[in-house]
Amino acid sequence: MSNNATNNANTTKRITTSCAVGHYLDFYPIVFAGGTGSRLHPLTDELIKALLPVGNKPALFSSLYMLERSGFTQAMVVTVPSQLAAISNYVYEQYPLDELVQKRRTSVSPMAIKVHAVTEGIGTADALREIANYIPSDFLILSSDLIVDWDLVGLLEQHRIRDASLTLVLYEDGKPQEKQPNLKYSSSHQTSALEDVTLISPGDHRIFMLESSADIEDQVAISRNILQHNSRLVLRRNWRDCHLYVCSHWILELLRRNVAISSIKAELIPYLVRRQYHLSKQCRVWQKLSKGNEQDSLDIPLGTEYRLEKPIHWIHFPDIVRCYAMLLPSNIFSRRMHTLEWYEQVNAACLKGWIGWCTTEDKASLKKNHHRLIIGQGLSLGDQSELKECVIGDHCHIGHRVKLNGCIVMDHVMIGDDCHLQNCIISSNSHIMERCKLKQCTCAASMTIPADTTAKGESFGQSHDADFLFG
Template identity: 30%
Template sequence: MSEFQAIILAAGRGSRMYPLTEDCPKALLPVGNQPLIWYPIQLLEQNGFNEALVVVRDSAAGAVSDALSNLRGLRIKLSTVTIPETEDWGTADSLRHIRNKIHSDVLLISCDLITTVPLRTLMDFHQVHECTLTSLLVREEGSKRSTERDIVGLSGDSRLVYMSAQADLDDHLTLNRAMLKRYPHIRLFTELLDSHLYLIKKWVVDHLADNREVSSVKGELVPYLVHHQSIRANETYTKPLKQALVKAASSCVDELETLAYEFSSFNGHIGGNKEFREDLIRCHALLLGSEFTTRVNTLPAFTEANRMISGHLSAFGLEKPLSQPNWRSKGVSVSPDSQVASSAQLAEKVSVKKACIGEHCSIGERSKVINCVIMDHVNIGEGCSLQGCVVCSHARLEERVTLKDCYVGANFTITKEADMRGETLVVGGGLHF
């Protein structure tokens, strides 16, 4: 897919997913017994990409590189690039840092996005409409609505004309006159979320080098571009933005016209194409059909993604693990919407419902695991009952432990007969019974 360069952003600290990320990079958290980053990688490969850059923090580079090398069946070439661990950078900062490795327009995708959206549809739209930026929006379901609401304004041609986090607004919404004059018919939405998948012109990435005030793509770059598309170029465009547009224009008009333009005052009139003169910056957003799309960026979203993914395995080329032949004779019950890794060991009369059980786990006799995510190498003793829990790698639960709505950190041990609800348990900082 030579017209776009794919970049997977996997450098987030995952602070909203503590304690799961205490011992594991966010990109490697398991969803459906696959590392989270596997889903955007698979999406890119399914849509014809032959290579991609993966942006990670220095501290996670080794673990992510090892995990990527162990992914089976992938043909796409993956190259990791790192950002300093000491820097608290946003997504636009990361793009600025690696801009020398970017040679074409960019398809930017977050490692926490799981979607079956056909990328070709977005790319065709982006190219046909000569978009500066194209964003994928997703519609929230009623019971799963996020507390982080965006207010999104779209014109009739899918032009993205307004975007702001609701938390950033006062009691009222202000729309500027220039925008309303240019786009008199606008629909405002409060149930649409930015999926963190973008198609971006290369000149925008180059422009980031001269505009260091922009730190994040979603929070700052998108509103910046949306704002500047609704005003005339000679009104408030900064000098760096004017220069970036001049450079971008050189690919759209002939050399003589560009040269004449550079020696004239900037008035927003480039070339003889009226549409191009009036649309130096074009931001669009697409909301596509009923494709499965979710972001795994909070603890509830992580649990929900693991619950839902079993119904979408075929879309990602995955097959549900087969039941072990001795489960029936041992009285083991595993619901159809559960996933149990082939190396997991389930003792007699174990019951698993709406749960994901990772590699090399051991679950003792008569234990019940309901609506849970159990990561790799977890040992659960006999007679335990877990409901709505996430248990991280190498944790150990002794006999007859009862947990409900708990998060158990990596390497944590819970001694026998403990009974807890709504607890976060981590080594060195949580409860240890």
């Protein structure tokens, strides 16, 4: 190898290593965990959406553990006063006791997590505006209902290399049917309403539109500025937004000046991606304002020279504001569990081993009539019962001759003798009396289903209110 090639390789290694070791110093992660989960009724009648079990771990575990594994040393969890006690109890008391977290923390320092409550009933962009003074740098936004097992280092590297203002993560919908979990709660109109329409430059994945299908009619208007600066564009509607965003710090100044923007997903992100060229002149001022408290000199770790190139892009006006999309690798499973259908899918993914932090029961330890299970502590199981493809919570009692197929059973559930349940979700502290036959049913927490009940597609629970924060 030549000296030049060796030097180039060493330089690349220094930059990559520095970014992998120090990227968390540049980004402040924020997890939104204030959703009521109205689309998950009746599961969220009494349970907080962020704490719904996914493979027997609260959904919030997925976001926190992904951040911790990616090397972050601090994070903020944003919730609302009505959920503050429950979220704080999990973050400060239960999450540190998780076996995976404890195992990781034997070799690295724990991630410092702060729980912050914002005003009840406001939108996500309003919440971001409220906590702006606590955000010291460029930041990362993710939702507690996002279930994905992914190392974020590559995402943050791409954001820095592209000198992006916004990088959002998408995953491709409509994968081969054999790779998808079985759908038990299909709802075509609901799924369609959650689809996104994206306009992307295929070469570098520069994104110029991210709109909900519900807001798009027969035609899509594309501004002349976008057409003038991009020779090729692709319109897609099978990519879904993960609600995982990397943002420049100056965006907080935009929110301060545009108080009408209330939602991150519905208003802020579409505003940024569609008005990039228009915003560039204003952004020049906002970038300077957001950097007003910087020191005259900085101690820069070895190998981060490329970060000093950022000001050079200002000469390329009007291309200062740049938004990019990063497509999640096809071998990475990702869903936001904000509908019953997708909640079932993420639990099915746990059973199939698609999420690394979920562990199924060892096949050698399963009885003849038990197949592909995730079982919590303290299970009491009667004779001649059959369990197949189920997630069973802690301290459940299952009677004799019970058949469970494709069910999610949360903590402290009692199921009487001779019950047959197929594709059902039973929330915590519920009691299913003897000889019940339920198919594709959902049951709220602390419910009692009378003996000999036969039901299909029923929802047992109370009325529910409107959603909040990434609903």
